[in-house]
Amino acid sequence: MHSVVEICLIILFLPLISSTALIFFNKRLPRGGDLLATACIGIPFCLAWYVFYRVIAVGHDPQFLITGAMQWFTIGPGNAGWGFHIDNLTAVMLVVVTTVSFCVHVYSIGYMRGEDYYGRYFSYLSLFSFSMLLLVLCDNLLLLYVSWELVGLSSYLLIGFFFRKHSAADACKKAFITTRVGDVGMFIGLLMIYRQTHTFNYIEVFRGVQEAVQSGAWSETTWTIAGILLFCGAIGKSAQFPLHVWLPDAMEGPTPVSALIHAATMVAAGVYLVGRLYPLFSPDALLFIAYTGLITAFFAATIAITQFDIKRVLAYSTISQLGYMMTALGVGGFAAGLCHLMTHAAFKSLLFLCSGSVIHAAHTQDMREMGSLHKKMPVTFWTMLIGAAAISGVPLFSGFYSKDAILASALGFGMEHPNHRIIFIGLLIGAGITGFYMFRLIFMTFFRAPADDHRYRHAHESPRIMTGPLVVLAILSAGAGWFALGEHGWFERLVVPYSVGTAGVAPAAVEADGHSAHNIAMILSIVMAGAGILISAVFYYWKTCSAERWAKALGPIYRLVYNKYYIDELYKKTAVGGTLIAMRILAVFDRVVIDGLVNFSAYFVRAWSYISGAFDLHVVDGAVNGLAWGTRLVGTISTLFQSGVVQNYIMKVVAIVAFILLFQNILTTFL
Amino acid sequence: MMLQPTLSHYLVVSSCLFVLGLFILVTRRHAVRLLMGIELILNAANINLVAFNHYTATGLDGHVFAIFVMILAACEAAVALAIILAIYQQYANIDIDRMNSMRE
Numbered sequence: 001m002h003s004v005v006e007i008c009l010i011i012l013f014l015p016l017i018s019s020t021a022l023i024f025f026n027k028r029l030p031r032g033g034d035l036l037a038t039a040c041i042g043i044p045f046c047l048a049w050y051v052f053y054r055v056i057a058v059g060h061d062p063q064f065l066i067t068g069a070m071q072w073f074t075i076g077p078g079n080a081g082w083g084f085h086i087d088n089l090t091a092v093m094l095v096v097v098t099t100v101s102f103c104v105h106v107y108s109i110g111y112m113r114g115e116d117y118y119g120r121y122f123s124y125l126s127l128f129s130f131s132m133l134l135l136v137l138c139d140n141l142l143l144l145y146v147s148w149e150l151v152g153l154s155s156y157l158l159i160g161f162f163f164r165k166h167s168a169a170d171a172c173k174k175a176f177i178t179t180r181v182g183d184v185g186m187f188i189g190l191l192m193i194y195r196q197t198h199t200f201n202y203i204e205v206f207r208g209v210q211e212a213v214q215s216g217a218w219s220e221t222t223w224t225i226a227g228i229l230l231f232c233g234a235i236g237k238s239a240q241f242p243l244h245v246w247l248p249d250a251m252e253g254p255t256p257v258s259a260l261i262h263a264a265t266m267v268a269a270g271v272y273l274v275g276r277l278y279p280l281f282s283p284d285a286l287l288f289i290a291y292t293g294l295i296t297a298f299f300a301a302t303i304a305i306t307q308f309d310i311k312r313v314l315a316y317s318t319i320s321q322l323g324y325m326m327t328a329l330g331v332g333g334f335a336a337g338l339c340h341l342m343t344h345a346a347f348k349s350l351l352f353l354c355s356g357s358v359i360h361a362a363h364t365q366d367m368r369e370m371g372s373l374h375k376k377m378p379v380t381f382w383t384m385l386i387g388a389a390a391i392s393g394v395p396l397f398s399g400f401y402s403k404d405a406i407l408a409s410a411l412g413f414g415m416e417h418p419n420h421r422i423i424f425i426g427l428l429i430g431a432g433i434t435g436f437y438m439f440r441l442i443f444m445t446f447f448r449a450p451a452d453d454h455r456y457r458h459a460h461e462s463p464r465i466m467t468g469p470l471v472v473l474a475i476l477s478a479g480a481g482w483f484a485l486g487e488h489g490w491f492e493r494l495v496v497p498y499s500v501g502t503a504g505v506a507p508a509a510v511e512a513d514g515h516s517a518h519n520i521a522m523i524l525s526i527v528m529a530g531a532g533i534l535i536s537a538v539f540y541y542w543k544t545c546s547a548e549r550w551a552k553a554l555g556p557i558y559r560l561v562y563n564k565y566y567i568d569e570l571y572k573k574t575a576v577g578g579t580l581i582a583m584r585i586l587a588v589f590d591r592v593v594i595d596g597l598v599n600f601s602a603y604f605v606r607a608w609s610y611i612s613g614a615f616d617l618h619v620v621d622g623a624v625n626g627l628a629w630g631t632r633l634v635g636t637i638s639t640l641f642q643s644g645v646v647q648n649y650i651m652k653v654v655a656i657v658a659f660i661l662l663f664q665n666i667l668t669t670f671l
Numbered sequence: 672m673m674l675q676p677t678l679s680h681y682l683v684v685s686s687c688l689f690v691l692g693l694f695i696l697v698t699r700r701h702a703v704r705l706l707m708g709i710e711l712i713l714n715a716a717n718i719n720l721v722a723f724n725h726y727t728a729t730g731l732d733g734h735v736f737a738i739f740v741m742i743l744a745a746c747e748a749a750v751a752l753a754i755i756l757a758i759y760q761q762y763a764n765i766d767i768d769r770m771n772s773m774r775e
Contacts, residue, residue: 646767647697654693 182236
């Protein structure tokens with residue numbers, strides 16, 4: 001089985017090589033090196049499918065696992081290593097990442113043609129692919145964290161690719177900083193686990209945590225806190241409820257980047273994290289995850305209804321779908337959540353690439369200015385329709401199967417724990433809203449009478465290099481769910497959480513309930529999706545009801561949702577404003593205390609130098625001058641004696657001798 | 672009673688001579704008079720030498736020194752008179768206050 005490890009090495013390092021080559025030599029390579037970058041993801045793309053095939057060929061072994069590790073360095077009592085952890089989930093993720101990345105590379109050749117820094121763009125894309133592949137392949141928490149941050153870095157670079165645009169520069173900063181907030185929590189959780197288990201390796205960590213919980217070294221609460229802290233990282237990266245604000249703004253990046261990062265891979269990293277570290281989450285932590293996912297799913301879906309920017313609709317839809325995945329994982333629908341991750345990667349990257357194609361043709365992102373494009377852009381239209389059908393859960397498309405599985409797990413969970421039935425109800429309504437906003441997008445973009453004649457006349461189908469990936473992804477979107485969960489159901493049997501014995505939740509029971517609830521969930525989800533699509537048709541296709549009138553009638557609620565529940569404003573007031581206030585206080589502190597100290601020391605030195613100057617002037621110079629003055633005085637006095645008159649000298653001699661004699665006499669007389 | 676001369680008498684005489692010589696040296700301006708003052712001082716010393724020799728010592732040391740001094744005084748007078756003569760030829764004057772051309 002060594003060959004799989006070697007293949008994975010090639011898969012991992014080819015994008016890194018192309019990224020490094022492109023960042024240095026993109027001007028010297030033909031066509032800015034885009035073909036090199038595409039080849040360097042194309043080969044891993046083929047190899048990943050080969051690995052996937054090998055995994056299936058091994059034959060439905062849920063415990064299939066290959067590891068290979070090297071010592072990296074030692075921290076305290078534990079080691080950190082380089083290593084691969086290749087199991088079924090890894091194989092699936094490899095396929096997802098390389099496929100979407102390859103499609104995006106090919107599409108970008110068409111979409112980004114003629115942009116500035118064309119080569120650099122491909123370098124960033126390759127760097128991103130490398131980071132994501134490392135994230136998927138690595139076998140320990142430390143390496144996971146490293147690649148996690150690398151993903152954050154490359155997303156920062158790609159979102160801010162049009163860095164001359166002010167909003168793009170702001171958006172990349174926002175994305176980077178917001179995800180950092182979650183990563184701090186994740187890092188603390190990671191350190192908590194390391195402190196307990198003295199290792200980073202997944203399997204050893206799982207075992208260590210299990211032992212800690214069983215032996216009582218960790219209380220249930222500690223276990224839950226560690227899990228929630230780890231999940232904080234996923235909240236940031238997967239744009240879950242409190243930290244979702246960066247994702248809509250990240251639409252400032254080039255559209256293929258949105259497809260790659262904000263649909264298929266980076267945001268999926270959070271879901272992958274929860275799936276990969278599943279045994280580390282206590283039942284309470286999983287419940288927390290489920291509710292976070294539910295809130296996110298529902299609330300992002302409602303925002304998506306009101307937006308007019310085609311990419312923002314998709315962005316909120318992404319957040320909503322990520323919420324679905326999280327909820328699925330939280331309620332124990334492990335396979336359902338990860339399957340939705342896979343199908344979502346296919347149809348959401350398809351939708352984003354389609355929207356890119358539309359934007360390319362219509363030169364606007366505002367859906368109100370589009371319309372009637374289905375005649376002009378048949379390939380884009382049909383592929384996007386497939387994507388929309390898939391995400392809405394139209395039967396036989398991939399999204400139907402995965403979303404259906406999620407709803408079934410939620411219903412099963414609700415049957416097991418009647419207190420938590422709201423999860424299922426929320427998700428079900430969310431499914432209806434999904435159908436509504438997706439078909440609202442389709443109707444507004446492709447069917448309405450053209451709002452702008454000029455735009456309409458100039459719209460045209462995108463070149464083959466852009467439509468090609470669309471077709472590939474459309475086929476995957478349509479079929480992925482069928483061969484994953486459909487009648488074979490191998491995905492569910494193949495992708496199971498890494499089991500370390502009896503600890504942790506036992507999703508099997510929930511899944512069993514899920515199966516019994518499957519039929520109810522399926523019927524309800526079809527009904528809800530159909531209702532959503534029908535209502536959107538009523539509003540935007542037949543125009544029986546006017547959307548504007550309803551918006552006006554719902555006044556305050558509409559405005560609340562349209563303004564994204566004012567969460568950005570809230571953050572601006574609290575987080576940003578608070579930081580500003582804190583900085584102002586610090587500035588005052590700086591000015592008063594620090595500057596005061598500096599000025600005082602300057603003042604002190606000045607005073608001191610003034611004193612020492614005075615000392616120099618008066619004492620030292622005084623001594624020198626005084627000496628000179630004294631010498632002159634002595635000289636002046638002694639010149640008086642040097643009269644040059646001999647008789648004076650005699651007089652003086654006589655006087656002095658007389659004085660000495662007299663003095664001697666006085667002394668001898670009185671002493 | 673017959674007045675016997677003692678050492679004190681000689682010393683008083685010699686003191687008087689010395690003071691007279693000194694007085695002349697300090698007060699007079701005339702070079703020859705100064706020379707005379709010096710002679711007086713030398714002779715006062717001579718009287719002392721002889722008197723001390725007579726009253727205290729046994730040999731002739733005092734006398735010998737007195738004769739030395741007389742010889743020295745003769746030599747000195749000869750040299751000094753020669754200098755004074757030279758000065759007189761130069762300046763037509765022997766007032767010592769005016770012999771200050773070396774000062775400037």
